[in-house]
Amino acid sequence: MASLRSELPRDPETLQAMLIARDAEIERLRQIIKELQRHRFGRRAETLPEDQLLLALEEAEQVEAAGFAASEENAPATKAERIAKRRANRGALPAHLPRIETVVDIESDVCPCCSGRLHRIGEDVAERLDIVPAQFRVLVVRRPKYACRSCEDVVVQAPAPARLIEGGIPTEATVAQVLVSKYADHLPLYRQAQIYARQGVTLDRATLADWVGRAAFLLRPVHERMLAMLKASPKLFADETTVPVLDPGRGRTKTGQLFAYARDDRPWGGADPPAVAYVYAPDRKGERPIAHLDGFAGILQVDGEACPWACQRQDPRGGYKTLAGRNAVSLAFCWAHVRRRFYELAQTGPAPIASEALLRIADLYRVESDIRGRTPEERRDARQQRSKPIIDALEPWLRQKLALISQKTKLAEALRALALGGAWPLPR
Numbered sequence: 001m002a003s004l005r006s007e008l009p010r011d012p013e014t015l016q017a018m019l020i021a022r023d024a025e026i027e028r029l030r031q032i033i034k035e036l037q038r039h040r041f042g043r044r045a046e047t048l049p050e051d052q053l054l055l056a057l058e059e060a061e062q063v064e065a066a067g068f069a070a071s072e073e074n075a076p077a078t079k080a081e082r083i084a085k086r087r088a089n090r091g092a093l094p095a096h097l098p099r100i101e102t103v104v105d106i107e108s109d110v111c112p113c114c115s116g117r118l119h120r121i122g123e124d125v126a127e128r129l130d131i132v133p134a135q136f137r138v139l140v141v142r143r144p145k146y147a148c149r150s151c152e153d154v155v156v157q158a159p160a161p162a163r164l165i166e167g168g169i170p171t172e173a174t175v176a177q178v179l180v181s182k183y184a185d186h187l188p189l190y191r192q193a194q195i196y197a198r199q200g201v202t203l204d205r206a207t208l209a210d211w212v213g214r215a216a217f218l219l220r221p222v223h224e225r226m227l228a229m230l231k232a233s234p235k236l237f238a239d240e241t242t243v244p245v246l247d248p249g250r251g252r253t254k255t256g257q258l259f260a261y262a263r264d265d266r267p268w269g270g271a272d273p274p275a276v277a278y279v280y281a282p283d284r285k286g287e288r289p290i291a292h293l294d295g296f297a298g299i300l301q302v303d304g305e306a307c308p309w310a311c312q313r314q315d316p317r318g319g320y321k322t323l324a325g326r327n328a329v330s331l332a333f334c335w336a337h338v339r340r341r342f343y344e345l346a347q348t349g350p351a352p353i354a355s356e357a358l359l360r361i362a363d364l365y366r367v368e369s370d371i372r373g374r375t376p377e378e379r380r381d382a383r384q385q386r387s388k389p390i391i392d393a394l395e396p397w398l399r400q401k402l403a404l405i406s407q408k409t410k411l412a413e414a415l416r417a418l419a420l421g422g423a424w425p426l427p428r
Contacts, residue, residue: 135199227261237261237301238260258280296323342354357418367382371383
């Protein structure tokens with residue numbers, strides 16, 4: 001303790017500055033601890049994940065339906081009421097589905113009253129949704145051979161149709177089903193093999209893997225063409241996410257990156273069809289998006305993790321900033337991601353500055369909600385009249401609030417992030 005006292009400066013102003021710096025550091029560490037606690041024990045997102053919410057709803061609805069079925073057995077009036085309600089709310093089945101009609105007619109057209117002839121005055125039509133479980137079938141291709149009776153060495157035969165898997169047994173539809181089940185329905189190949197085995201079709205998992213690999217190779221021109229069409233768009237959205245990748249020999253998986261480049265002009269009435277292309281990379285180095293988007297010129301929308309403030313931390317995703325430096329790409333950032341920084345601060349306790357930032361961002365969200373569905377010209381005019389003043393008022397507000405707090409806090413980082421997103425560089 002004596003040695004500690006001897007190391008402290010005797011100047012009151014210096015001591016005061018040290019105390020202020022220590023308090024700021026303590027507050028920063030407290031915020032980090034609260035974020036870790038919320039990450040470990042609390043909800044990881046601002047809303048409940050959709051899949052978890054749907055699972056909970058499914059369970060509740062199943063229990064409710066079972067209870068209704070049990071109660072209807074002893075209450076005919078209630079059962080009839082619910083049947084009528086079900087008929088009114090079920091809607092129409094899609095017109096493109098094939099219809100298989102069954103006529104349920106009376107046994108005799110003799111009037112039960114006078115024995116006269118009955119005549120048809122109408123009919124009731126009811127439709128039910130039916131499904132035929134997946135069935136395997138074998139397509140047999142016969143190629144007759146022809147020979148000439150005069151020429152001994154002449155044999156004529158039609159050439160064999162081309163196959164997607166040369167020498168293999170699957171049709172194009174079979175391979176497509178395997179691919180959709182694996183990548184869209186998340187059914188691993190070994191589970192697909194088990195499903196097929198129930199119908200007596202034995203397909204080894206390695207065989208299915210061979211089909212998938214060959215199909216992926218044959219689909220590469222389609223993927224390359226789709227990516228080229230996307231890069232010709234004036235606006236793209238880019239994002240990346242981690243994906244576990246098998247690492248043979250280590251007994252565990254390694255982390256890869258799946259980059260997504262998407263276009264969807266439907267919300268503002270664009271003519272280009274929506275599309276998305278995925279590109280795998282073993283890491284998230286900045287050179288990856290630079291290579292993927294080579295030749296692209298336009299607006300690139302990225303999330304908060306890829307914004308310039310992330311690049312200033314030597315984030316590997318700085319490739320987006322490099323693209324913007326070429327003057328051919330303009331970065332557009334995500335309000336939802338920068339808002340999340342203030343939301344996390346406001347959730348941990350009283351945070352008047354973070355709460356005010358949320359209110360200002362909510363004003364922008366309100367404008368977008370009001371103009372959703374209008375023409376591009378109407379939305380642009382509304383944003384110029386209503387959103388622009390909100391944005392213009394942000395810069396002086398950010399500078400004022402940043403001058404009141406320590407520059408090492410999470411709140412200061414959030415304020416600078418918002419400022420950099422608006423191209424207002426603030427002091428660190």
